[in-house]
Each structure stands twice: as C-alpha cells, then as structure tokens.
Amino acid sequence: MKRVKLIVAYDGTNYHGWQVQPNGETIEGVLNRTLSSLLGEKIIVTGASRTDAGVHSMGNVAVFDTKSRIPAEKISYALNQRLPEDIVVQKSEEVPAAFHPRHCDSRKTYEYRILNREFPLPMYRNNTYFCYRKLDLEKMQQAAEYLRGEHDFKSFCAAAAVVETTVRTIYELTVSRQEDIITIRVTGNGFLYNMVRIIAGTLLQAGMGMIEPEEIKTILAAKERSAAGPTAPAQGLTMIGIEYL
C-alpha cells in the first residue's frame, strides 16, 4: 500500500465544485472514477482545497492510497490519458502515509482576477470577474495592507461556516494590474470558507470608492460577515498552489 499525492489543475466552469455531491459532476468524482478504473480498485481521493462550483485550479492537491504497482510518478501520465480535457494532473508522487493534504501545515496561494474595462472580452468570461466601473488600484493596494498578517477573519468567512477558530495568517497579499486585468494574489496558512472571494469583494468596494482603505480595520474588528463586502463571483478565483512546510 502506498500513498500518492497528485497536483491537479482544472477548469472549474463545467463542474459543481471539488467535492462529491449527489446532483452534478465534481472534480473529486471524476478523479475517483477515473483512478478506480485505471488502478482496478476502489479509490477515494482526499483533496486539499474543496473549491466551489466555477472555481479553477492550477495546483490543487489530492492524495489516495493504492495497492497498485504502477510507480507513483507514472500515474499522472496514465491518468491524463483518461481524464477529460478540463482536468489535467500536473504531477504524481509517493508521499509518507502520514501525509494529509488538509491537516499538514501549508501555505496556500490563490488568485482572484478582475477584468476591468468598458466591455467584457469573451475569452476571459470564465476565468475573470468582469467589472466595468473604473477601479482605483492604489486604493485596493492600501486596503490589502490592512489584511496582511494574523487576524481574526470572522468578517471574511461565509456566515454559515462552522470552524474551531477564525484566526488565520495572510503572508502575502498583492494587487497588481496588467493591461485590463487586476490580479489579487493571496498566500496564507489557510483560508475560511469563501474568505478569498469575500476579500476580493471587499477590495473591489475599496477600488470603487465605496469604502476607504482604513475601514478594513473596522471590518476586521466587527467579526461579523455583514461588515465586509459581498462574496465576489466564483469564476474569478483560481487555486494557484500549495506548499507543504
């Protein structure tokens, strides 16, 4: 028996998110089915980031246990031949049996991309959030500064989520523009449910002048979901990668 770690990239447009659910195809479901048929045993993967419907990935992580004698690093090639073209495994490797993609310490990186111009561009419709109101990049950058570091991010957590603690550390949070695309890139030791999308929705408000950058302090202090901005739409979000420490 060995434990295999996969790095999984996907276009989330046509999936009901990562996690298996009764009505609708999911990334996890496709991986379980494809791996089971490839390896000839029942495989159930465990994912690191259980991304929502419409969210994309360049480097999500999943592990599974197998009795197969196929070398772990060859599994990616065999798997990609059977996966649909919107899911591509970037790497497969053996890891210690104690490795768990969610319980081991890690730094996760996400990007939220906004297309900021007068009219949308069709090529970007599934992987950016379109905003025609001119965004003030500097204000977004100033607002982002208040979010860096360790904070109680309760205001940036979907109200229904049940978690032990809402304290998280954001190591890096940058807002940059390249032509018409504004990218919010955030690295942290973990993220609450919808946290990156709520951060994006709040930075969007700062960019539109609806809130002042300093107000982020008040929003954090409120520890109340309603204090922060709206949850920005899923299609702008991409799981970039996870570094295990």
Add this chain to the structure above:
Amino acid sequence: MKRVKLIVAYDGTNYHGWQVQPNGETIEGVLNRTLSSLLGEKIIVTGASRTDAGVHSMGNVAVFDTKSRIPAEKISYALNQRLPEDIVVQKSEEVPAAFHPRHCDSRKTYEYRILNREFPLPMYRNNTYFCYRKLDLEKMQQAAEYLRGEHDFKSFCAAAAVVETTVRTIYELTVSRQEDIITIRVTGNGFLYNMVRIIAGTLLQAGMGMIEPEEIKTILAAKERSAAGPTAPAQGLTMIGIEYL
C-alpha cells in the same frame, strides 16, 4: 443611410469561423441575424479579417449600412444585450460611406500563443497551442528577425489560396515569454491565408531546433508552401486589432 463600424471581440471556440457558411454557426451569421432583428431591416456585415474556425478576436472590424436612427455609438450597447456571451462588440461608430474594412490601408495585429510546459493547463486549452517540448526562445526570436520587412510570403500562404500578389510587409514581429506562455505578436499591412499560423508553425520548428534561424531565408526564397513549417492549430491565434491609416 449610414455606415457603421463595429469592433468585435469573440471566443471562436464554438464557431465555424467568421464567414457565413451552410453548415455551422459563424460570427458573421450571428451578427447579421442579431443586427437585423435589432434594427428591423436586413443587415449584412462585411468583416475585415475572415478568421478560421477556432480563431479568436479582441478587435476584428465589421461594417454595415443601416437606415436606423439609433445613434451609431449606441448600437454596441443594444447589440451586446442580444448577442451570446462569446461575442461582444467593443465599440460602434459611424464611418464615411467609402470606408471598407478590407480595401482600406491598415495595419493588422495578431498574436499566436503557445503554452510551453510539461503538462497542459485546462484554463488555456482553448486559447493557446500546447507544446511540451522545451522551446528555445532565442532561436525563435532570431528566426523572427528574418521575416520582418517586405517579402514575398508565398511559402507562408496556404497552397490553395488565390491572390494577386503574395508580397506583404511585416512591421513588427516579436516573440516573448511570460512564465509558461510564449507569445508571437505580428503586425503587418495584410496577411495571406493561414500566414500567421504558418509563421507560428515555422517559428515552433526553430524553437525545437528542427531548423536553424537562418533557414528562414531559404524558406522565403523557395516561394513554395512545402518549404515552411506546418500550419499551427487555430486555437492559439487571436486577431488583436486593426489600425486604419
């Protein structure tokens, strides 16, 4: 009667190219139908670049004549409300009746994008050509230099095409890399059928070491389609924009 110019962006993935044809939906077909229903008269657009199936656009140009009293610059807004989400008009404006998108002097710019890494990334599958063989950027740049300027591009024209002259001028041709994406950007006074895709296919051969950069000279001199590289796949190509002189 007035002549209206449209700047049209589209994701060409789901279309059989620009030009109306009996079997399959086209960009031109959708524009004709949508404009006719919006303006209440039969509209037939004339396009600048009759892009192939799977080719994309950020700035193709089309014109049409209308009796409508809707101000030309408002047509884009009304039209976008009725167009599918993979076609978005970026601008509409009145132009002189003598303006013709193909017969007036212009500088056209195209980009050909290559995703160069070990495994494909699903988000890029429809707007890049995936190449896992490591490409030598410098060799591609060196090869590109030989194509700049005025040349007889007969070797870079699809064999079946019938044209008066195969002489064209390339004003700019750059090859750049950003992370895993190599972008070939070319601006010229006009392009022969498949010319940009054949240039891309030939620069790819230079990047893979299958030809030496200097061989471009021999390829141009041959005036024979078979001398150049293959026609690179459609999905990597995007019509960027057209500047009328």
